[in-house]
Amino acid sequence: MNDVHLVLFDCDGTLVDSQHMIHAAMCRAFDGCGFALPERERVRGVIGLQLDTAIARLAPDLDEASVALLAEGYKAAFFALREEPDAKAREPLYEGMAELVAALHEDGVILGVATGKSLRGLRHTLAMHGLQERFVTLQTPDNALGKPDPGMVLQAMAETGARPETTLVIGDTTFDMEMAREARAGALGVAWGYHPAEALLASGAGAVAGDVAALADLIDTGLGRSR
Numbered sequence: 431m432n433d434v435h436l437v438l439f440d441c442d443g444t445l446v447d448s449q450h451m452i453h454a455a456m457c458r459a460f461d462g463c464g465f466a467l468p469e470r471e472r473v474r475g476v477i478g479l480q481l482d483t484a485i486a487r488l489a490p491d492l493d494e495a496s497v498a499l500l501a502e503g504y505k506a507a508f509f510a511l512r513e514e515p516d517a518k519a520r521e522p523l524y525e526g527m528a529e530l531v532a533a534l535h536e537d538g539v540i541l542g543v544a545t546g547k548s549l550r551g552l553r554h555t556l557a558m559h560g561l562q563e564r565f566v567t568l569q570t571p572d573n574a575l576g577k578p579d580p581g582m583v584l585q586a587m588a589e590t591g592a593r594p595e596t597t598l599v600i601g602d603t604t605f606d607m608e609m610a611r612e613a614r615a616g617a618l619g620v621a622w623g624y625h626p627a628e629a630l631l632a633s634g635a636g637a638v639a640g641d642v643a644a645l646a647d648l649i650d651t652g653l654g655r656s657r
Contacts, residue, residue: 434540435653436592438569438583438615439531440601441545441552442477443623446559448521449474451511456488458510459503463496465489474624478546478603480576481505505548512554523559524622526642534649535564540590542567544582544599544609549573566590578608583615598652600645607633616652620645 442448453473460467468488476484485500486492492500511517535541543565545552549572556562567589569582576582587597599610602623610617611634619630619638627638636652639645649655 434590434592434596435538435655436540436542436567436587436590436597437534437649437653438542438544438567438586438597438599439565440478440599440603440606440623441543441547441555443602444524444600444606444620445527445531445543445561446521446523446555447622448555449477449624451508451517451520452477454520455504455508455511456485458507459500460489462503462507463500465492465500477624478577478601478605480546480571481548483576484546508551518558521555521558524642528559528561530642530646531561531564533646537655539649539653540567540592541565542569542586542590544569544577544586544601544606546571546576546605577603577605578612580609580613583609583613587613587615596653598649600649602630604629604633607635610634618645618648618652 439445453470456473457467476487481501482497485497541564549570552570567586569586574581574585594614597615599606599615599617602620603625607617607630617635619635621627621638621640630638637648639648
């Protein structure tokens with residue numbers, strides 16, 4: 431019997447609160463191209479999607495060339511923001527997440543990330559918070575189709591030898607829940623991110639955790655583990 435337990439975390443809105451960095455970078459990109467600045471709530475709503483898809487949703491009237499131009503502007507703005515002195519404070523870990531990740535790792539749970547970030551951006555975020563050694567599989571739109579396509583989950587399971595019934599996806603958006611559902615994996619939502627709990631439940635979350643302690647209990651239950 432395969433007993434590989436795989437937990438795949440979303441990054442933005444689940445591990446780290448990156449909305450301020452993402453909104454700032456979007457505003458710089460839109461301003462640099464002469465477009466009206468996107469509102470914060472609209473940007474929050476597309477966090478988790480791969481970049482070109484997110485921009486197309488923010489500005490549905492733009493052609494592909496304009497979306498591509500904005501995407502390049504966003505990347506440049508984001509990496510410029512990361513060079514500023516307060517970069518870590520603008521992309522903080524949610525309280526308790528480092529400890530949860532460490533505890534799961536020490537218990538032998540295989541950990542991964544499935545995110546709309548680029549692989550370069552994800553590695554930077556994990557390294558900034560000292561988490562790069564905790565995750566054995568990193569899934570991004572650089573190596574699989576973006577959310578809500580199940581490709582990132584399927585690829586992570588293939589890499590680690592996990593089965594859908596021993597895999598949990600942890601996320602804060604409906605895109606995460608839909609991705610997990612399509613991959614036939616378990617799905618748990620977190621209430622501290624960017625989509626409301628009721629939307630997560632409607633999209634397939636088995637439960638939504640209100641805090642990290644509750645999430646730890648839900649993970650144990652979902653994996654059939656006891657402490």
